[in-house]
Amino acid sequence: MENGRPAYETGRPSTYNGAVDKMKEMRKEPTEAEDLMWQQLRNKQVDGCKFRRQHAIDQFIVDFVCLSKMLIVEIDGGYHNKPEVKEADEQRTQILEDLGYKVIRFSNEEVIGNTASVIEQIGKSLRSRKDLSSNSNPTSPLGGDQRGAPFPADFIAEGVDQTRGWFFTLHALATMLFDSVAFKNIISNGLVLDKNGNKMSKRLGNAVDPFQTIEEHGSDPLRWYMITNAQPWDNLKFDLSGVDEVKRKFFGTLYNTYSFFALYANIDGFDGSEVEVPVAERSEIDRWIISLLNTLTQEVTDALENYEPTRAGRAIQNFVTENLSNWYVRLNRKRFWGGEMNRDKLAAYQTLYQALETVAMLAAPIAPFYADRLFTDLNKLSGRHSDESVHLAEFPAFDEAMIDKALEERMEYAQQISSMVLALRRKVNIKVRQPLQKIMLPVYDARFEAQIEAVKDLVLTEVNIKEIEYLKDASGVLVKKIKPNFKTLGPRYGKMMKAISKAFAGMSQEDIAKFEKENSFTLVLDGETVELNREDAEIISEDIPGMLVANEGRITVALDINLTPELKAEGIARELINRIQNLRKDSGFEVTDKIVVNIQKNGATDQSVDQHKEYIAAQTLAKEINLVDSCNRNDALSVELEDDVVLLLEIEKV
Structure with a gap:
C-alpha cells in the first residue's frame, strides 16, 4: 500500500475513477494485434513476469505494462504514423520515461506478422530491467525505488x-x-548589490569580480560573509571590507585558537589518546564551554533544519570569537603553559580539542575547505575518526545532559559585568593592568546574588578588581533616572503617552528601585491602568564622586576609580611584566625558556619591584629578579612604563 492505495493503482488519483471505466471499455474491444499480444503475455508466460493490459499510469492508459520491471509495451495502429499523432506519442513516451518506465513500441503488422520476434524483444527488455516489485513507486517523476527519494x-x-x-x-x-x-x-x-545599495553593472563600474575576490580572500571567507551578513532572502550590500573583516575576525581567530592548542599540545605531548577526564570532574569553566558547545550544536542543528543558515553561521561565529577565544582560551592560558601534565591540564586540552573539533564539523556546510583542513589536522593528532574528511563524518549531535543553563547564565553575567567594567576603565583611560579596589553591584534577589558570587573570583581576575560590594538597597548610594521607551509604549498607549511621560518624570528613587527589582510596575492614570514591563523603560544611573556607573539591562555596575599607593605599586609591577614578556618575544626566546632579569634602580619603581618580585618572576619565568645600580652590558634594553618612567633592563637566558 502507498498512501492508502494498492501498489498497482498507478494512475493519477484525481482521474483514476474515470480511467477505470475507460479501461474496462477498451478491454472489451481489443484490436487483433492487442488480443494476440495479450494471449502471449498473460499468466506470466514471458520470463515469469506479470503483465497488465489497458492499465492507467499517471494520466495515461497504456496497452500493456509489467509493473515489477516498469516495462510498457505499446501496440500502434496505422494512424500513429500521422505527424501530429507521432509527436503526441513522443511526448507521452518522454513523460512515462521520466517516471522511470521503459517504453517499447510495435506496430500491428509486427505483432501479427512476426509474433515470436516481438516476444523475444520483450523478453530481452524484461531481463535488462531490475525487479522493483517490492518497492516501486511509479507515480514519482524520478522512477525506480523512490522510498525516501527527493521528490517533492x-x-x-x-x-x-x-x-x-x-x-x-x-x-x-x-x-x-x-x-x-x-x-x-x-x-x-535576494539580490547582491554594491556597498551603497545600487545594482552592480559593468557600465557603472561597481561590479565585483568573484574570481578575483576568491583569489584574494578565499572562497570560504566569501561564502561565510555572504551567508552571515544578511538573510538569503534579503538583498546583500556587498562590501569587500566586510569579507576581509570576516577573514580576520572569524577565520583568523579560529586559526589562532587552533595554533595556540597545537603549540602547547606539541610541547606537552598531548595526542588525544589519554583517558578522558569525566566532564563532571573538570573545572567549572570547562563544564561551561562544553555546555555552551552543546547548546550551540542544538541551535545550529535547529537553524539548518529550518533553512536558516544565517542564524547558524552567526551562532558559530559568536561562539568562536566571544566565548571560545576571547573568554575560555584567554582565561585558561596559564593552565596550558608551564608545569607538568596533570589532571587539570589534561582536562583543559581535552575540552579545547572537543570544542575545536565540534566547531569544524558544525561550520563544514558553510566553510567546507577550512573546516575540512581543521578537522583533518585534529584527526591526524588523535586518530579518533576513521573518516578521511569532515564531510564524511556524522554531523554532531547535542547531549542534553551536558547543558547546564544555570552555569551558562552566571557565566553570561560574568561576561556582561566584565564588559561593562572594562568600558568604564576605557572611559577614564585606566588600563586593565592597573588594579582598582572595588565595584558596587546592586542585587535585587538572592538568586542573582548567588549567581554572581559563584563567578566572583573570575570577574575580579578578568577586570583586575579587588572586591565586589553587593548593594541590597542602592537607593541611598546610586541616583537613577528613568525614561519611557516610546517604541514599546507608543503602539499600546498612544493617546496616553503624554500622561505616561509625566508619570515617569514623577517616579521616586524607591519607585525606580521597585521597578528594577520586580521587572514590572503599574500606573493608574485618569482611572486607567497602565501595566509596564522592564522593556518599557530605560533606567540609567548617574556617576557619583570617585565612581563611574554603567547600566545594561537589569545590571548596574559602579566602579571605584580611586588609586591608592598600594594599587599604583601593583600596577607598576604588572606593566613591568608586560614589558619583560615583550622583550622575551622580541629576543626570540622559547615559551619554556628560563631567564634572569637585572633592573637598573629607579626611585619611581624600586619599591614596587621589591614588593612584587616573586609575582614578576613567576609571570615571566624568571629565576631571578635583581635590582642593580647600573646595567653595564652593551645590550641593555630600555623600556618605558606609564608616566614617562624609563627603565634599563638586562635579560639573559639560563
Whole structure:
C-alpha cells in the first residue's frame, strides 16, 4: 500500500475513477494485434513476469505494462504514423520515461506478422530491467525505488525576481504531471548589490569580480560573509571590507585558537589518546564551554533544519570569537603553559580539542575547505575518526545532559559585568593592568546574588578588581533616572503617552528601585491602568564622586576609580611584566625558556619591584629578579612604563 492505495493503482488519483471505466471499455474491444499480444503475455508466460493490459499510469492508459520491471509495451495502429499523432506519442513516451518506465513500441503488422520476434524483444527488455516489485513507486517523476527519494524536493532556491514565474511554474507542472507539489520549502535569494545599495553593472563600474575576490580572500571567507551578513532572502550590500573583516575576525581567530592548542599540545605531548577526564570532574569553566558547545550544536542543528543558515553561521561565529577565544582560551592560558601534565591540564586540552573539533564539523556546510583542513589536522593528532574528511563524518549531535543553563547564565553575567567594567576603565583611560579596589553591584534577589558570587573570583581576575560590594538597597548610594521607551509604549498607549511621560518624570528613587527589582510596575492614570514591563523603560544611573556607573539591562555596575599607593605599586609591577614578556618575544626566546632579569634602580619603581618580585618572576619565568645600580652590558634594553618612567633592563637566558 502507498498512501492508502494498492501498489498497482498507478494512475493519477484525481482521474483514476474515470480511467477505470475507460479501461474496462477498451478491454472489451481489443484490436487483433492487442488480443494476440495479450494471449502471449498473460499468466506470466514471458520470463515469469506479470503483465497488465489497458492499465492507467499517471494520466495515461497504456496497452500493456509489467509493473515489477516498469516495462510498457505499446501496440500502434496505422494512424500513429500521422505527424501530429507521432509527436503526441513522443511526448507521452518522454513523460512515462521520466517516471522511470521503459517504453517499447510495435506496430500491428509486427505483432501479427512476426509474433515470436516481438516476444523475444520483450523478453530481452524484461531481463535488462531490475525487479522493483517490492518497492516501486511509479507515480514519482524520478522512477525506480523512490522510498525516501527527493521528490517533492525538500527545498529549492531561486532569486526574488522569479517569484511570479519559476516557483509557481514548478508547482503547476508537478500538480498537472504528478499530482504533487514540486517542493516543500523555498529559500528565496535576494539580490547582491554594491556597498551603497545600487545594482552592480559593468557600465557603472561597481561590479565585483568573484574570481578575483576568491583569489584574494578565499572562497570560504566569501561564502561565510555572504551567508552571515544578511538573510538569503534579503538583498546583500556587498562590501569587500566586510569579507576581509570576516577573514580576520572569524577565520583568523579560529586559526589562532587552533595554533595556540597545537603549540602547547606539541610541547606537552598531548595526542588525544589519554583517558578522558569525566566532564563532571573538570573545572567549572570547562563544564561551561562544553555546555555552551552543546547548546550551540542544538541551535545550529535547529537553524539548518529550518533553512536558516544565517542564524547558524552567526551562532558559530559568536561562539568562536566571544566565548571560545576571547573568554575560555584567554582565561585558561596559564593552565596550558608551564608545569607538568596533570589532571587539570589534561582536562583543559581535552575540552579545547572537543570544542575545536565540534566547531569544524558544525561550520563544514558553510566553510567546507577550512573546516575540512581543521578537522583533518585534529584527526591526524588523535586518530579518533576513521573518516578521511569532515564531510564524511556524522554531523554532531547535542547531549542534553551536558547543558547546564544555570552555569551558562552566571557565566553570561560574568561576561556582561566584565564588559561593562572594562568600558568604564576605557572611559577614564585606566588600563586593565592597573588594579582598582572595588565595584558596587546592586542585587535585587538572592538568586542573582548567588549567581554572581559563584563567578566572583573570575570577574575580579578578568577586570583586575579587588572586591565586589553587593548593594541590597542602592537607593541611598546610586541616583537613577528613568525614561519611557516610546517604541514599546507608543503602539499600546498612544493617546496616553503624554500622561505616561509625566508619570515617569514623577517616579521616586524607591519607585525606580521597585521597578528594577520586580521587572514590572503599574500606573493608574485618569482611572486607567497602565501595566509596564522592564522593556518599557530605560533606567540609567548617574556617576557619583570617585565612581563611574554603567547600566545594561537589569545590571548596574559602579566602579571605584580611586588609586591608592598600594594599587599604583601593583600596577607598576604588572606593566613591568608586560614589558619583560615583550622583550622575551622580541629576543626570540622559547615559551619554556628560563631567564634572569637585572633592573637598573629607579626611585619611581624600586619599591614596587621589591614588593612584587616573586609575582614578576613567576609571570615571566624568571629565576631571578635583581635590582642593580647600573646595567653595564652593551645590550641593555630600555623600556618605558606609564608616566614617562624609563627603565634599563638586562635579560639573559639560563
